[in-house]
Amino acid sequence: MAEENVRVELTIPVPAARVFAVLADPAAHCAIDGTGWVEAAIDPAPLTGAGQVFRIRMYHPNHPDGHYQMANRVEVFTQDRAIGWRPGQENQRGELEFGGWTWRYDLTPAGPSETRVTLTYDWSAVPQHIREYIAFPPFAPDHLANSLRHLGELAEPARQG
Template sequence: MAEENVSATLTVAEPVARVFAVLADPTTHPAIDGTGWVREAVDRAPLTEVGQVFRIGMYHPNHPDGHYEMANEVRVCDPPRAIGWLPGQEKDDGHLEFGGWTWRYDLVPLGPSETEVTLTYDWSAVPQFIREYLHFPPFGPEHLTTSLQHLAELAARTSAEPST
């Protein structure tokens, strides 16, 4: 594959602020994920600033431990237009080590109740030594579209929930 990123776009029938709020809430990420690998938010605070780290419990049958944890560093936080992070892992000494791939959501309001969302997975900064044992992208092309559909469904459900 010559490109080193993949993306998908979907129009979500919800206001941009609501869609952004869903994405900025790590507890929603398992419901958005299209692979089934994201299991639970370890850090549950909303994503509010660049540099913030949030941890997510993961599962992959090909991972040596099956269950593992990703430490994600927020790299883009421009409410309600864009949010993105760089996944990595925390080493035993507390140091964070990143693989070089990023997730980014770009949101464009199409009116008061519609948002165009583009999800991009970019692996252009992955070093060669990681490419020797990981295939990129590590999921099929349907993953991004499935994730965006899950996001749309979740945003619709949160708008239907009564306020407390």
């Protein structure tokens, strides 16, 4: 793959504020995820700004421990317009180390009650030593499209309750 990012778009029939609220809720990330790797939010408090760290419990059959945690640092936070984070893990000293990939959602109003959502997974900053044991992207290309469909289902008012 020549590009070092994957980008997909979907128009969701709800206002941007509602879509953003779902994305800013770490507890919703398990339901948004299309791979089944995200298990639960360890830090379920809503995301409120850049610099905030939220932890997610994960599972991947190829991970050395199977179950593990990711610490995600919010890098982009523009209310109702854009949100993104950089996943990382704590090292043995308890410091966060980031692998170089990011998740970003850009929201563009497409009328009074629709939002065009662009999801970008970017691995351009992943260092070579990580690329030696993880192939990028580490999921099938349809994962992002599935994630946006899940996001749309969560954001629709009829699905809430």
